[in-house]
Amino acid sequence: MKSLDKEHVKHVAKLARLRLDENEVSKYEIALNQILEEIEKIENVELTTNVELIAPTENHDLYFHDTVKNELKRNIVLKACGVDETHEYIEVPKVIADEEN
Amino acid sequence: MLVPTIGIEVHVELKSKAKVYSTAKNEFSYEPNTNVTLIDLGYPGTLPKLNREVVNMALKAALALNCEISKDMHFDRKNYFYPDLPKGYQITQSMTPIGHDGYLEIEVNGKKKQIGIERIHIEEDTCKSIHGETGTLLNFNRAGVPLVEIVSKPVIETPEEAVLYLEKLRETLLYLGISDVKIEEGSMRCDANISLHEENTDTFGTKCEIKNIGSIHNVGVSLHYEENRQREILENGGQILHEETRRFDDKTGKTILMRTKETGNDYRYFPEPDLPMIHLTLEEIENTKKQLPIMPDVLRENYRKLGLNENQIKTIIAARDLCEFYEQERKLCDANVLANYLTGDILSFLNREKININELKMDVKELEEFVNRMAKKEFSSKQGKELLNELLENGGKVEEVIKKLGLAQISDTSVLEEMIIKIVNNHPDSVKDYKEGKDRAIKFLMGQVMKETKGQANPSLAMEILKAELSK
Known part of the structure; x- marks a missing residue:
């Protein structure tokens, strides 16, 4: 069942600030519908137990013990975010929002 | 009569060495974006791991707040989209908080009162955003800093009680040694909610939440303001229609509307599959209890x-x-x-x-x-x-x-005795006054002893000898 059309793709692209040409719109219309179809399959899973699955592993109590390691150098962090390495902050488009954030 | 009901939510930064789900340093730094690992940046494909020390610290807090402990715990995702949280969700505890149904005892006008604690849970802090003219700057040093959120039951009856509760909570956490609990530095952050309802009724009024108040004192001030604001609306036949989030302005002493409040459903909480279950044994809990200061x-x-x-x-x-x-x-x-x-x-x-x-x-x-x-x-x-x-x-x-300093004392009884006898003999009027019950006289004579010894007489010994001489 096709649940997502070209207009939806354009709308999502607009929200995500992506510029898509018509070929790309068609391509993503197919891809996104395939994803939705996969998700629909979940509806068919038979639930024979009421036990809530929290984690996909039965291991528990996996911790690390308060050690500091693997910190990244700032220039590497900034470079990966497309920010000039000499800066201090990662800059994103202006956000107008609540102060507590 | 309309009476207020107040609830308090507190976020407290824990002072473990590393962050809660990553091995980055958990420490304030003047260098932005230096205490950072791939996990804090929310890189796809990275997996969080839980810092055991954070669990220990949160367990101490839960026990000190007389909470029931969740022996089987998991974490949950609180989903929202914002640049301060690049992975799109905060890892928190929604369904199984480490502690619940506890209390903290305060003293109100000489009477002890228990303030119920609804829950205490572990979560991560977000990164710090600085909103500039042209863009928003992000500092990930704070991302993943371990927090406990402590939620009181809505049983606080006055702004004064709210202040007493917060002072007591701050003191308790300070003594546990798990946080600096400095409001001015952000290691303790308070939100307060208040509603008014008719006395002797069970239904609460619509509440307003006041966010991020900068000091315990201002929690009291902002709650007073909000109580009066709501009272004025309700007593003039108005209604408080929506739950609101308000901000306290410490310059004007007023609260200002920020937004009407979203509900829990908007966050689409679900269990965090990247962190396995946690089981706290009775032994672990008992040992932690024994170690409480x-x-x-x-x-x-x-x-x-x-x-x-x-x-x-x-x-x-x-x-x-x-x-x-x-x-x-x-x-x-x-x-x-x-x-x-x-x-x-x-x-x-x-x-x-x-x-x-x-x-x-x-x-x-x-x-x-x-x-x-x-x-x-x-x-x-x-x-x-x-x-x-x-x-x-x-x-x-x-x-x-x-x-x-030349403070060496004269504690030689014979030296003092000789001197005191001389002073007593030289001041017969004072001796007479003393015998007539004038207390000032002995002080005068003691002053003479100190004058004579340049303040070096052993005061208690000199007084003893003086009294003995006067009683002769």
């Missing part, structure tokens, strides 16, 4: 029994390092005299020098000797002050400083 309420009682006054008790308990020092030293010298000097001259010196008690030049053994000799009244209080100041400023041994 002596809490301020117990200390307060102990100090009252020792005879300390309320001001001294308050001053000692307010500073944890001072209190730890007192706890250790009070068993080694006179507890009352120590409390006097610690909360008086020593504290003034520490404040003036901007140092803490463990940074004193003065050796603790010398302090003990000083305190014990003062307890025996070997020196007058004026001499004691002089001696202590020298010890605080320059350190050294009590005995040497006594010599250096």
Whole structure:
């Protein structure tokens, strides 16, 4: 069942600030519908137990013990975010929002 | 009559060495984006791992707040989209908070009252956003800093009770040694909610939440303002239609509308599959309980029994390092005299020098000797002050400083006796006054003894001899 059309793709692209040409719109219309179809399959899973699955592993109590390691150098962090390495902050488009954030 | 109902939510930064789900340093830094790993940046494909120390610290807090402990815990995702949270969700505990249904006892006008604790749970902080003119700057040093959120039950009845609750909570967490709990530095953050309802009814009114209030004092001020604002609306026939989030402006003392509030459903909570389940054993819980430090309420009682006054008790308990020092030293010298000097001259010196008690030049053994000799009244209080100041400023041994300042005492009974007999004989009027019950007379004669000895007579011994001579 096709649940997502070209207009939806354009709308999502607009929200995500992506510029898509018509070929790309068609391509993503197919891809996104395939994803939705996969998700629909979940509806068919038979639930024979009421036990809530929290984690996909039965291991528990996996911790690390308060050690500091693997910190990244700032220039590497900034470079990966497309920010000039000499800066201090990662800059994103202006956000107008609540102060507590 | 309309009465308020108040609930308080507090976020507290825990002071583990590493962050809660990553091995980045958990420490304030003036260098932005330096305490960061791939996990804090929310890189796809990275997996969080839980810091055991954070669980230990949160468990201590839950136990100190008399909570039931969730032995089987998992974490949950709280989903929202914002640049301060690049992975799109905060890892928190929604369904199985580490502690629930506890209480904290406060004293309201001399009466004890238990303030119910709804829950205490572990979560991560977000990164810090700085909103500029053209863009928003992100600093990920704060991303993943471990927090506990402590939610009170809506049982607080006045803004004053809210303040007492927060002061007590702050003190408790400080003594657990799990947080700096400094509101001004953001390691403790308070949100308060308040609604009004008719007395003796079960239905609560619509509440408003006041966010991020900058001090415990201002929690009281903002709740007073909000209580009056809501009362005015309701008493004039109006209604409070929506739950609102408001902000306190400390310049005007008013609360300002930020937004109408979203509900829990908007966050699409679901279990966090990237962190396995946690099981706390009874043994772990009991061991942690045994390791809890002596809490301020117990200390307060102990100090009252020792005879300390309320001001001294308050001053000692307010500073944890001072209190730890007192706890250790009070068993080694006179507890009352120590409390006097610690909360008086020593504290003034520490404040003036901007140092803490463990940074004193003065050796603790010398302090003990000083305190014990003062307890025996070997020196007058004026001499004691002089001696202590020298010890605080320059350190050294009590005995040497006594010599250096020329404070060596005359404690030779025969020397004092001879001098006192002479003074008594030279002042027959004062002797007569004393015998007629005029207390001033003995003070005058004692003054003469001090004048004669240039203040070096052992005061208690001199007084003893003087009284003996006068009773002859």
